[in-house]
Amino acid sequence: MALPRPLRRTNSITFVLAGLLTIGFLIFIFSPSPNASGLSTAKRKLTNAASHPLSPPTAPFVKQDTSLEAVNKPPPVVHYHLNNVTTTADPIGNQETVLILTPLARFYQEYWNNLLALSYPHHLIALGFIIPKTKEGNAATISLQAAIASTQTGPEAKRFASIIIMRQDFDPPLQSQDEAERHKKENQKARRAAMSRARNSLLFTTIGPSTSWVLWLDADIIETPPTLIQDLASHDKPVIVPNCLQRFTNDQGKADTRPYDYNSWQDSQQAQDMAANMAPDDIILEGYNDMATYRTLMAMTADKSDNRDINAVIALDGVGGTALLVKAEVHRDGAMFPPFAFYHLMETEGFAKMARRLGWGCWGLPNYFVYHYNE
Amino acid sequence: MNRHNAYINGHKGFSSRESGNLSISPHRFRPQSQPALRRRRQLLVRLGIAATCSFLLIFLIFPSFRTPFMTALSLGLLAPAVEGPELPLETVRYYDLSNSDGTARGWEREERVLMCAPLRDAETHLPMFFGHLHNFTYPHHLIDLAFLVSDSKDNTLNLLNELLTELQNDPDPKQPYGEISVIEKDFGQKVNQDVESRHGFAAQASRRKLMAQARNWLLSAALRPTHSWVYWRDVDVETAPFTILEDLMRHNKDVIVPNVWRPLPDWLGGEQPYDLNSWQESETALALADTLDEDAVIVEGYAEYATWRPHLAYLRDPYGDPDMEMEIDGVGGVSILAKANVFRAGVHFPAFSFEKHAETEGFGKMAKRMGFSVVGLPHYTVWHLYEPSVDDIRHMEEMEQERRNRENEEKERAERMKKIKEEFNDPGSEWEKDKNVIDGISQQEEQIRKEHDAAMADKEAKDQEPGDKSSKESTETGSKDTKDTKEPADAKSGDSKASKDAKDTKDTKSAEAEDAEDTKESSNAKDTKEVKKDEKVSKDAKDAKEDTTPKSSKDGKDTKDAKEVKDDTVSKNTKSTKENKEDVDTKDAKDTKKTADGKEGKDKKDVKDKVA
Numbered sequence: 009m010a011l012p013r014p015l016r017r018t019n020s021i022t023f024v025l026a027g028l029l030t031i032g033f034l035i036f037i038f039s040p041s042p043n044a045s046g047l048s049t050a051k052r053k054l055t056n057a058a059s060h061p062l063s064p065p066t067a068p069f070v071k072q073d074t075s076l077e078a079v080n081k082p083p084p085v086v087h088y089h090l091n092n093v094t095t096t097a098d099p100i101g102n103q104e105t106v107l108i109l110t111p112l113a114r115f116y117q118e119y120w121n122n123l124l125a126l127s128y129p130h131h132l133i134a135l136g137f138i139i140p141k142t143k144e145g146n147a148a149t150i151s152l153q154a155a156i157a158s159t160q161t162g163p164e165a166k167r168f169a170s171i172i173i174m175r176q177d178f179d180p181p182l183q184s185q186d187e188a189e190r191h192k193k194e195n196q197k198a199r200r201a202a203m204s205r206a207r208n209s210l211l212f213t214t215i216g217p218s219t220s221w222v223l224w225l226d227a228d229i230i231e232t233p234p235t236l237i238q239d240l241a242s243h244d245k246p247v248i249v250p251n252c253l254q255r256f257t258n259d260q261g262k263a264d265t266r267p268y269d270y271n272s273w274q275d276s277q278q279a280q281d282m283a284a285n286m287a288p289d290d291i292i293l294e295g296y297n298d299m300a301t302y303r304t305l306m307a308m309t310a311d312k313s314d315n316r317d318i319n320a321v322i323a324l325d326g327v328g329g330t331a332l333l334v335k336a337e338v339h340r341d342g343a344m345f346p347p348f349a350f351y352h353l354m355e356t357e358g359f360a361k362m363a364r365r366l367g368w369g370c371w372g373l374p375n376y377f378v379y380h381y382n383e
Numbered sequence: 384m385n386r387h388n389a390y391i392n393g394h395k396g397f398s399s400r401e402s403g404n405l406s407i408s409p410h411r412f413r414p415q416s417q418p419a420l421r422r423r424r425q426l427l428v429r430l431g432i433a434a435t436c437s438f439l440l441i442f443l444i445f446p447s448f449r450t451p452f453m454t455a456l457s458l459g460l461l462a463p464a465v466e467g468p469e470l471p472l473e474t475v476r477y478y479d480l481s482n483s484d485g486t487a488r489g490w491e492r493e494e495r496v497l498m499c500a501p502l503r504d505a506e507t508h509l510p511m512f513f514g515h516l517h518n519f520t521y522p523h524h525l526i527d528l529a530f531l532v533s534d535s536k537d538n539t540l541n542l543l544n545e546l547l548t549e550l551q552n553d554p555d556p557k558q559p560y561g562e563i564s565v566i567e568k569d570f571g572q573k574v575n576q577d578v579e580s581r582h583g584f585a586a587q588a589s590r591r592k593l594m595a596q597a598r599n600w601l602l603s604a605a606l607r608p609t610h611s612w613v614y615w616r617d618v619d620v621e622t623a624p625f626t627i628l629e630d631l632m633r634h635n636k637d638v639i640v641p642n643v644w645r646p647l648p649d650w651l652g653g654e655q656p657y658d659l660n661s662w663q664e665s666e667t668a669l670a671l672a673d674t675l676d677e678d679a680v681i682v683e684g685y686a687e688y689a690t691w692r693p694h695l696a697y698l699r700d701p702y703g704d705p706d707m708e709m710e711i712d713g714v715g716g717v718s719i720l721a722k723a724n725v726f727r728a729g730v731h732f733p734a735f736s737f738e739k740h741a742e743t744e745g746f747g748k749m750a751k752r753m754g755f756s757v758v759g760l761p762h763y764t765v766w767h768l769y770e771p772s773v774d775d776i777r778h779m780e781e782m783e784q785e786r787r788n789r790e791n792e793e794k795e796r797a798e799r800m801k802k803i804k805e806e807f808n809d810p811g812s813e814w815e816k817d818k819n820v821i822d823g824i825s826q827q828e829e830q831i832r833k834e835h836d837a838a839m840a841d842k843e844a845k846d847q848e849p850g851d852k853s854s855k856e857s858t859e860t861g862s863k864d865t866k867d868t869k870e871p872a873d874a875k876s877g878d879s880k881a882s883k884d885a886k887d888t889k890d891t892k893s894a895e896a897e898d899a900e901d902t903k904e905s906s907n908a909k910d911t912k913e914v915k916k917d918e919k920v921s922k923d924a925k926d927a928k929e930d931t932t933p934k935s936s937k938d939g940k941d942t943k944d945a946k947e948v949k950d951d952t953v954s955k956n957t958k959s960t961k962e963n964k965e966d967v968d969t970k971d972a973k974d975t976k977k978t979a980d981g982k983e984g985k986d987k988k989d990v991k992d993k994v995a
Contacts, residue, residue, distance in 0.1 A: 362735075
């Protein structure tokens, strides 16, 4: 009975005041925010977005009306000017898009956090994942999707332009849990062939017409400088790879680092002689005692001192795939990860060889570190 | 409830008044509560009206508020402006690649096909290509089209855009295709484009590598995780079955190509194998490959690399089973259907020397290397447009040259024929005329012979003179013509003979003139000789022609035919000359009249006698 009483006393003045208040509230609510960055990013995203779901996966698309008319509307004719896709030493200045590709077997939150910490504008980054269809893969997919959901609904500046999750169409080669079995040379070959196929599947279905750079980043790379992309791109090399280390606690109980990725190397005469006497399908593997290659491994040449020159560049003959920045045109020319013995090399090492056959050089940064997860 | 009971049990309702009061108590409260509710509702309505009014006011005064309001409304909540409004964008895509494996009956499983067509200066072929697009029986909405327009100097891009827009806006809902990508990328002309260097053996390798690069760029830009098949199609395919996608798909092979032939003009044999890049590997070629250096590319169709490979194209039987398969190692690029997982696995068109091959042949080799099946259909044929390649142009130039030569010869022959006709027929008609004139004269003469003997003789002389001049002129022009024809005739061997012929004809003419002064009997004999001479002349001409056209058997036939025709005409001429012998006599007689004026009277008598 208390409520109706004041209402009964309402007069026109109340309504006028109410109206004014409403207007005031609305003005407050809809007035453009002082920085206006959110809105402009949104606008830019809208203009970059494809108008139809059938579009390159590196860009988002505008959600379709579910009405029948809209569904039946044929996709538009889209022109892509690949002449305007640049890969320069100043990728942010030229608004170059980066595609970060990750073959994922196990999801580490540290990996995702490191990804989010990258200072490269996230609206220029598209992510691509390929996950095997195994029990472990399913678990990884679920955690990945949870991480994506929180990121893509979070602050606008942290959202990535587009994220592609892909499930492999072939089974990974059966791996015995036995350590010795897994590291047998023959198994190693099948493992690397499957890995190559996964990488190629991911690469060729996602690269699209607008990607400038492709950054291969393994799922177990958990620590990189936040400026990783800019730093690698600033060298303006077709293929460039930083040095991959692993943090561990040494015998004295102190934090230390050790080399991890042995696939970045400069070739040796011994290795070439070895290759010359091999059957066409045999491959040279690094890190086996009965196969001493005497190659110069980049991981071993790292200068760990604090005042090291992080911009030191060396030419490489083989590259590792833990973190690898490639100009998109190298891949577009056809450089892929051979799932067969290509000059007795496979996967990323074979890729380096193929890139060089196509006229692109490979380079390494021995003193620029990224860190691998330590189990 | 109480009231109902009261009505049913009447006495109870009236007996106690208090119970009755209690029972009607809800009736007393209802009118009180109703206006309160109404007032509240009214208030809400008024508030709503005020709100909408204020919104409208805002919209009227500040149009800039309209867009944020609309986005806010579409999301159903007023998102704080600091975070930026939500966009209707989908940024996450999930694909299971095992859903896009190709199967034999893709159209039933709604498998998507990517159709790739690299274009360069292809304006002229586009309308034909779109004709094919309209006719494909595979569901159009499942086919994504991707074009690469590179280094085009003609109107390819605009025309392509126009045709594609038209296709997508087709009123027939079955016509529009799926995703359409037009990729513009110039690779620059690394290879000199002039005819010799383009088809020279040395330029082949770099040319093929450039084309491979274009194909790879196109594929990498257009391949999506949803694609089950990739179909490579050249725009200059002239004839292909509308069901080609289904036909090739049914074989369920990883890489499959039809046989590619091309129709030819009849003078080139009607049809010809076109695509020699589909072949089976041979021991010879493998041995050859081992001898070559790392960057060498084996190209089919050049004598430098004799590979002795079985080519798909040469195994075609027009009546063979179109479903017959053949294992091949190199593939041609005119029409390739491949499962998308072949490309996903990394097989591409090597823009470098891969096992001594590049582009589509290297593609076949690489697919084989990765364990995919590569198959050709020898009896299932797609017809490539007959577009003269440089070899063909060279060949056609030869043909054109031959044709021109033949034309020249025909012209020459025609002139010769004309000349021959002039030599034999024209005098004949003149003689005819003369005869008539003489007839008239003789009739007149009969009438007034005796009275105007001398006068008649003058008249005759006047009539004769212009006719004679004209006949002389005609022979002169004839000989001149033969001189003229000598110059354009290309064949050198023919030249001298022709000039000899011309001399001969001159000789015969001079002989004729001499003959004219001789008596009738001797001139008859000489005339027959002249005819023989002419026959010889024509034979010489024939020989000359044979010398100039030794290249093709057809030409030989033509000249034979021509000879026959000529022989006929010559023989006709000889006949006509025989028929005209008597006329010749009269002519001779006239000539003698001219030369010997004094004997006119006698001669005319003779003439008269003969005519009679």
